[in-house]
């Protein structure tokens with residue numbers, strides 16, 4: 001790339017090459033990839049933001065940040081967890097250590113974790129939705145004194161679909177109230193069975209002093225946000241992550257328009273007071 005072109009590239013327009021330096025299989029269809037830059041790093045990503053990942057020759061998809069670098073690691077690494085559902089995510093899922101993929105970003109709004117300081121933090125995730133909220137828990141635990149109770153409620157289809165089991169155990173041992181439920185139990189499962197919004201009612205937090213962070217299928221986010229607001233958490237303090245088909249990532253192409261919002265730019269993280277009337281709008 002010439003110097004003049006390189007100087008114009010912000011990371012939003014052209015994918016920069018990143019190499020897969022580690023690949024962890026979380027479940028049968030989901031992997032976590034650690035990426036390191038080849039030529040130049042992108043600006044730092046914040047929890048809630050996403051990258052456009054390119055499987056060269058196949059295509060590009062939006063994938064959220066799913067991990068913060070450990071304190072001793074360079075902030076230039078990126079962590080993404082993705083579920084193989086179609087051509088591009090299948091190719092990325094198959095990318096082993098050494099594979100070079102393209103990365104654009106960071107894009108979108110953040111969970112704004114620091115604004116929850118002084119409050120209880122209630123994180124609720126369904127399925128692959130645990131990936132985008134994982135950095136919230138990591139950020140809160142890195143500055144534990146700044147926050148009140150920390151609650152993490154997780155739903156998965158089956159016990160085998162549960163992501164980050166080691167993290168869940170570690171976080172529970174660190175005092176996080178971890179609640180896990182599955183739709184379909186397997187033999188040996190002694191935990192909850194049912195939908196994750198149902199766990200909100202018995203979690204211990206101060207509704208008037210809490211911030212809710214919710215990520216998962218839209219129906220799950222609607223019911224969870226209602227369960228939180230029914231307990232008294234203000235809708236303006238419940239944040240959801242909205243997904244629509246995205247192309248440019250920077251608010252240029254309009255593919256991800258939802259009502260007045262371009263979700264790649266005005267989302268994906270939106271407060272529920274704003275999202276509630278939009279959650280009934282189906283994607284075209």
Ligand SMILES: Cc1cc2nc3c(=O)[nH]c(=O)nc-3n(C[C@H](O)[C@H](O)[C@H](O)COP(=O)(O)OP(=O)(O)OC[C@H]3O[C@@H](n4cnc5c(N)ncnc54)[C@H](O)[C@@H]3O)c2cc1C
Nearest residue numbers: 050061062063064081082083085086087088089243244268
């Ligand atoms: C802001 C944002 C963040 C995301 N973060 C993650 C993440 O961290 N991890 C992850 O695994 N996925 C994430 N996704 C979803 C991911 O982008 C899609 O799964 C991917 O685009 C599918 O592309 P594909 O070519 O593999 O499959 P396609 O052939 O495009 O689609 C295969 C199937 O998946 C469905 N699908 C496509 N896009 C989505 C979507 N956005 N949500 C739900 N279903 C979809 C299609 O309807 C189809 O049934 C995110 C999406 C957005 C918009």
